[in-house]
Amino acid sequence: MTLRKIGRILSAWIGLGVIAAGLSSPADARIVRLDITRQEPAFGGRNFGQVGGYVRLSGKAHGEVDPNLPQNAIIQDIRLAPRNARGMVEYVTDIDILRPADPDRGNNILLFEVHNRGRKLMLRNFNDGLAGNQADYNNLTDAGDGFLMAAGYTLVWYGWQADVAPGDGRLTLTVPAARNPDGSPLTGLVRAELTTATPAKTLNLSSGWFTGLTHASYPTASADNRTAFADGFLPTLTVRARQQEPRVAIPNGDWSFGACNDADGVTSGDRQICLPAGFQPGRLYELIYRAKDPLVTGLGFAATRDLAAFLKRRDKDLAGTANPVFRRGQRAIIMGTSQSGRMIRSFIHLGFNRDEQGRTAFEGALPHIGGGLMPLNVRFSQAGRAWGEQVDHLYPAYDFPFTYGRQRDPLTGRNQGLLDRCRANGTCPRIFHVATALEMWEGRQSLGLTDPMGRRDVTDPANVRTYIMASTQHGPANLPLPAAEPFGVCQQQQNPNPHIWTLRALITGLTDWVVSDKAPPDSAIPRIADGTLVAPDQVRFPPIPANAYGNVRRPQVRMLRVTNPLFQLDYGPGYVAADTSGVITVEPPRQSTAGYGLLVPQVDGDGNDVGGLRSLFLQAPIGTYTGWNLGRKDRFEDGFCSLAGSFIPFARTRQERLDTGDPRLSIEERYPTPAAYAATVKAAAERLVAARYLLPDDAARLVGRAETEGIRLGP
Incomplete structure (x- = not known):
C-alpha cells in the first residue's frame, strides 16, 4: 500500500x-x-x-x-x-x-x-x-x-x-400562544367564513368549507356579542347566497357566542356560535369578531x-x-x-x-x-x-x-x-x-x-x-x-x-x-405562444347537450366561462403582502379595481385540453374531462363547484349521439373494435414512457388492462 x-x-x-x-x-x-x-x-x-x-x-x-x-x-x-x-x-x-x-x-x-x-x-x-x-x-x-x-x-x-x-x-x-409583553392576552381581528353541509343551529367558529370540526377555533375575547368593546368594536354576522352578492346583516340579538341548547337557550362559550333560526347549506355566513390568544x-x-x-x-x-x-x-x-x-x-x-x-x-x-x-x-x-x-x-x-x-x-x-x-x-x-x-x-x-x-x-x-x-x-x-x-x-x-x-x-x-443528477423530464404546460393558453372567452368548448348515456341523466353542459378573478387585497398596514405575513387589521379586506390577467387551457373538439401533460386516459378518451364544474341549485349555483371538474361520457353509438345532437364522436366511431382501442392505448403509453411521464411497468399494466378488459365504457 x-x-x-x-x-x-x-x-x-x-x-x-x-x-x-x-x-x-x-x-x-x-x-x-x-x-x-x-x-x-x-x-x-x-x-x-x-x-x-x-x-x-x-x-x-x-x-x-x-x-x-x-x-x-x-x-x-x-x-x-x-x-x-x-x-x-x-x-x-x-x-x-x-x-x-x-x-x-x-x-x-x-x-x-x-x-x-x-x-x-x-x-x-x-x-x-x-x-x-x-x-x-x-x-x-x-x-x-x-x-x-x-x-x-x-x-x-x-x-x-x-x-x-x-x-x-x-x-x-x-x-x-403569543402574549403581550405584560403577560396579558393578545387580541385581534378574525373573519370566520362559516358554511355547513346540513342545517345546524350551532357551529364552531372555525366551521369553514375545508375546516369545520377538524380545526380548533380562536376564542372570542368576549362572549357578549351585544356589548361593544371599549374602543367601540362590536362583532358582526352576515349572510349571502353567493360570494358576489351583498352581505345581509343578521342582528346581534338573533345570535350568540356559545351553543344552542335543547331548552331553546344558549350555553355561553367562546369557541362556538348559536343561531336559533339555523345555519343553512349553500350560504356564506361571515362572522367578524375580536379573538384572543393567537398561536405562533x-x-x-x-x-x-x-x-x-x-x-x-x-x-x-x-x-x-x-x-x-x-x-x-x-x-x-x-x-x-x-x-x-x-x-x-x-x-x-x-x-x-x-x-x-x-x-x-x-x-x-x-x-x-x-x-x-x-x-x-x-x-x-x-x-x-x-x-x-x-x-x-x-x-x-x-x-x-x-x-x-x-x-x-x-x-x-x-x-x-x-x-x-x-x-x-x-x-x-x-x-x-x-x-x-x-x-x-x-x-x-x-x-x-x-x-x-x-x-x-x-x-x-x-x-x-x-x-x-x-x-x-x-x-x-x-x-x-x-x-x-x-x-x-x-x-x-x-x-x-x-x-x-x-x-x-x-x-x-x-x-x-x-x-x-439525471436530467428531469421536460416541463409540460400550456403556452400563450402556441395558442394552448388563452383568455376564458377564447375557449372553443363544444356544445354538449343533455343526455342519458349509460342510463344516467345529465343536464346540458353550460360553459359560462367563470373565472376566479384576483385583485389586490388590502388587509391593513400590518400585513406584509410580499411575504404573506404580518397582522391583519382590516376585515373584510379592501379590494382594488385593478386585476391580474388570468388565462385557461384551450380545448379540442371534444372539450379536452390540448396543452400540458396529456395522460393516457386523455389520449384514449371515453368522454370529456374538464377542470371546471358549476354549483347546482341552492349550492352557489353557476359559480365554480369548489375543486371539482366535470366528466361527460361520449355516446356509445353513432346513432345515440345523433339522436342526442352531440357533436362529439361516439365510442364506436373512435374505436371500431376492442383491438383498435387497445392499439390507441398502447401508442399513447409508448409516447408517455418515451417522455418519462409514465413508468414502463405502469404502462404495461394499463395496456394489459385495455387488451384484456376491452373498451372502457365507464370512467
Whole structure:
C-alpha cells in the first residue's frame, strides 16, 4: 500500500470523526428530544420486493427555536412567545415514520409529506389500490400495491399546522400562544367564513368549507356579542347566497357566542356560535369578531426545517436517543398536496429551506396541486382556508410573487420571485411543480406560467420543472360516480381522470434528479405562444347537450366561462403582502379595481385540453374531462363547484349521439373494435414512457388492462 493511499484512508477516517463529533454537538440541535412511543412491523409484516419489510415508528419530536437568530426573525410573533430557561421558544410535533426494516435496502431518500389539514395523502397519491377511508390512510392500515415501499423510500409525516384538532389519526403541532409583553392576552381581528353541509343551529367558529370540526377555533375575547368593546368594536354576522352578492346583516340579538341548547337557550362559550333560526347549506355566513390568544403558527415552518435537518444529519438527540432513520449521505425530498403544496412554496419563499446552520434542508420539493401561497405566518392564521371563487375567496392565498423566477408586478411595483431568498444563500431545492386543469380555471395557476397581466409566457429557473396535468380536477373523483342527480353539490358528474400514474413517474424523475443528477423530464404546460393558453372567452368548448348515456341523466353542459378573478387585497398596514405575513387589521379586506390577467387551457373538439401533460386516459378518451364544474341549485349555483371538474361520457353509438345532437364522436366511431382501442392505448403509453411521464411497468399494466378488459365504457 502506497503512502499516498494510506494518507487518503487516514484523512477519510479523520473526516468521519469530525463529522461524527459534529453530529453529536449540542450547538447543532434544534430537535432536542425524540420520543418514539410505538415501533412495530408495518402493514402486518408485509414484504415489498427487494426492499423487504417496513417498520413503523410513531411518537413526538420536541423542538426549540432561537428567536434571536436572523433565520427565525421572520416568524410572526416569535418575540411575543413564552421562552424556556435557555431563552428558546418550544414546540412539539407528532411524527409518524415508515422505513425499511433493513436500512441498507432503502434508496437513501427521506420523503417528507406536508400533511393536508392533518391528513396523510401520500400513500393515496402514489400507491395504487389503497383500501379504506381517510381515517385508514391516516392510520396506515394498507399499503395498496406498495409502490413507494418497493422503491425504498423512508416516509416521514409530521405536524406543522397548529390549529388542526386531534382525532382520526390526524397529525398535530403544539406551539405557544403569543402574549403581550405584560403577560396579558393578545387580541385581534378574525373573519370566520362559516358554511355547513346540513342545517345546524350551532357551529364552531372555525366551521369553514375545508375546516369545520377538524380545526380548533380562536376564542372570542368576549362572549357578549351585544356589548361593544371599549374602543367601540362590536362583532358582526352576515349572510349571502353567493360570494358576489351583498352581505345581509343578521342582528346581534338573533345570535350568540356559545351553543344552542335543547331548552331553546344558549350555553355561553367562546369557541362556538348559536343561531336559533339555523345555519343553512349553500350560504356564506361571515362572522367578524375580536379573538384572543393567537398561536405562533409560523413555527410550523421552523418545525419542518428542523426535523429535516435532524433526521438527515444527527445520529441522536441531546439525551442520547438514537435517530432511527439516520444514515450518512441521505437526501430529503418534501412533497405536499393542495394546501400542503402552498405550504411548501411559502416555506421556500420565506427562506426556511436554509437550516439554522446555513445548510440546505430539502434537496427536492414536489408541490402538488398547490398554486398560491400559505398564510401560516399571520397572526390569527387560518391556514386551513383556501382560494375558491365562491368559498374562502377573500383569504390571503395569492399574494405576488406568483412565479419561482423573479419578475416585476405592475400593480404593486415589486420585483420578486419565490426563490429570491434561497438563491441568495444557495439553498434552493430542485422543484417539480405539479398542477391540474382545475388550478388553471379556479386556482389562478396561469399566473405561475406568465407575467402578472397574462400577456407573455415566462421561463422557469433551471432548478424548476412545471407539469400541468391536462383535463384533470383538483383530486380525481372517486369511482363509481353517482348515477343520478344531484351530483353532490355540482351540476355535472365529477372528473375521475387520475393523477397517480403521472405522479409515480414524476417522483421517480425528481428522485433521479436529486440523487444522480439525471436530467428531469421536460416541463409540460400550456403556452400563450402556441395558442394552448388563452383568455376564458377564447375557449372553443363544444356544445354538449343533455343526455342519458349509460342510463344516467345529465343536464346540458353550460360553459359560462367563470373565472376566479384576483385583485389586490388590502388587509391593513400590518400585513406584509410580499411575504404573506404580518397582522391583519382590516376585515373584510379592501379590494382594488385593478386585476391580474388570468388565462385557461384551450380545448379540442371534444372539450379536452390540448396543452400540458396529456395522460393516457386523455389520449384514449371515453368522454370529456374538464377542470371546471358549476354549483347546482341552492349550492352557489353557476359559480365554480369548489375543486371539482366535470366528466361527460361520449355516446356509445353513432346513432345515440345523433339522436342526442352531440357533436362529439361516439365510442364506436373512435374505436371500431376492442383491438383498435387497445392499439390507441398502447401508442399513447409508448409516447408517455418515451417522455418519462409514465413508468414502463405502469404502462404495461394499463395496456394489459385495455387488451384484456376491452373498451372502457365507464370512467
